[in-house]
Amino acid sequence: MRRLFGLSLLLMLLSLSACALFPQRDPLTINVVGIEPLPSQDLxxxxxxxxxxxxxxxxxxxxNGVALDLEVNGRPLASGVSDQTGSLPRFSETILSIPVSISAFSVLRQTLGLSQTQSLDNLPYVLRGKLAGGVFGTRRFVDRGTLDLRGSTATW
Known part of the structure; x- marks a missing residue:
């Protein structure tokens, strides 16, 4: 009984010390800075x-990979993945470009969800995603804002 207690205590201390080995990391700052049209298929x-x-x-x-899901006005609109690989050095930034697809059915859902008085400008969006980096290196992120569709190109 005493050995079992001692073994349990040892395992608990080892598990607590293992958590201390993982460094505390600040969350990544991720912002949508633009969209560009890509060649599309039928629907x-x-x-x-x-x-x-x-x-x-x-x-x-x-x-070693990126995944995105985009909601607009509280409804799913687009998703995309990319097998991009790279390194983001300490205290630095980069621009990633991820292809996303929007089905005709998603557009229809969005259209049906708009009220007659609601414009296409200033619709709220939520972008959820992750940067894959192995078992302990994957970083999830969320960006929220409103769409600004005025002008000749769409910006976020």
């Missing part, structure tokens, strides 16, 4: 979503 539209990714940490962030 879909495709865009390249440009993200500014800032690493406020004192360690390099290595990534």
């Amino acid at each position: 879909e539209m495709r865009f390249a979503v440009k993200l500014r990714v800032q690493n406020p940490n004192d360690t390099t962030l290595d990534y």
Whole structure:
């Protein structure tokens, strides 16, 4: 009984000390900085979503894939993935371009969800995504804002 207690205590201390080995990291700062049209298929539209990714940490962030989901006005609109790989050095930033697809059915859902008095400007959006980086290196992020569709090009 005493050995079991001692073993349990040892395992608990080891598990607590293992958590201390993982460094505390500040969250990445990720903002949507633009969209560009891409060639599309029959019932879909495709865009390249440009993200500014800032690493406020004192360690390099290595990534090997990106995934995005975009909601507009509280409804799913677009999703995309990319197998981009790279490194984001400490205290630096980069622009990533991720292709996303919007199906005709998503556009129809969005259209049906708008009230007759609601304009297409200033619709709220939520962008959720992740930068893949292995078992302990994957970083999830969320960006919220409103769409500004005035002018000749769409900006966020």
